[in-house]
Amino acid sequence: MSVSYRKITTADLDTFIEMRINQLREEGANEDIDLRHALKDYYTRHMADGTFISWLALDNEKIIGTSGMSIVEKPPYFGCPSGKIGLLSSMFTDKAYRRQGIAKELLTKVVNEAREKGCGTVQITASDMGVLLYTNFGFTKNNNFMQYKL
Template sequence: MISYIKATEDDIELLMQSRLEMLKAVNNLPENYIFPEDLIHCSREYFKNANQTTILAIDEKVVGCATMCYIEIMPTFSHPTGKRAHLMNVYTSSQYRRQGIAFQMLSTLIDEAREKGVTEISLDATDSGRELYKKQGFINSNECMVLNLL
């Protein structure tokens, strides 16, 4: 039976384990890939200190994760609270896919975002995730331009 928890700082090792597993899978990295120390350090600090909520799906071990990152910008007519969010880190272990786990995690995060007054949730979707996001009501958008500073 899958249980869902809202992760706390006490769950940092579970958070890091799921984050690194997700990064390996999404980026087709080898099992023995060694992550840069700054990525590990900054990810750990983000989970500890940032305005975010992460849901973990657990079945004796972590089998899924999803993170909502909260952002505040100047209010506008279309976003009068100035509160927005970005969905990240959505991942379910391969043997647990197509069982509604990601849908449940997203539903929990979306409900919390509504309660916090968020007016828009953005995300970067993989091709395999698009159908899930459409079921949750997400639509494609061409409104954004990006300047990459790396």
């Protein structure tokens, strides 16, 4: 096996979207709607304007791992003077390829891009499976995170 890494292209979107849906299913999401159209619209728009970045891991030509980061901006604050935040998503590795450092390499690549784009922080809502990866990388928990669903 020879794993290579590259940035996503629009030609990868259908496979990327299926992997994103598999990730959500694996995390226990209630699948009450078909997200494919909404995901394709989101990724297409935000890849075009540079606010969505993804690195892929490949075994030959087969996509075996994904990462994603949306860059959002809010008013600057002391913990993030630029106001730019990288929101991680779509961190997923095919079951047959887990525990081989692929997710860590993908995470390193998107975090480096966040730094290059001027983000002051990177955030993720981690699955139970991902917590160890992120804490080992240096992420810390923020117990103040709250959400109001509309």
